Amino acid sequence: MQVGDLVKVKRSTLGVPVGTLGLIIHSYDVRGDYDTNPDEKIRELQLIGPEPLFRRYLDRDLEVINESR
DSSP, rough: TTTTOEEOSSSSBBTTTOOOOOEEEEEEEESSOSSEEEEEEEEEEOOSSSSSSEEEEGGGGGEEEEEOO
């Protein structure tokens, strides 16, 4: 996954149901002593909908629909 990819959300959050589409606009490294894969990143998405909405998700909560080149 990289900036510019179109992704689908696999885990619902407050106000964002499963299956919502979004565009990755930024990537962050996971920091701290968490039970995560060291290669996993946090992705900031701009979700597709009537109003601009921004959320952050871990890689495991996203599915790539269309990769940017």
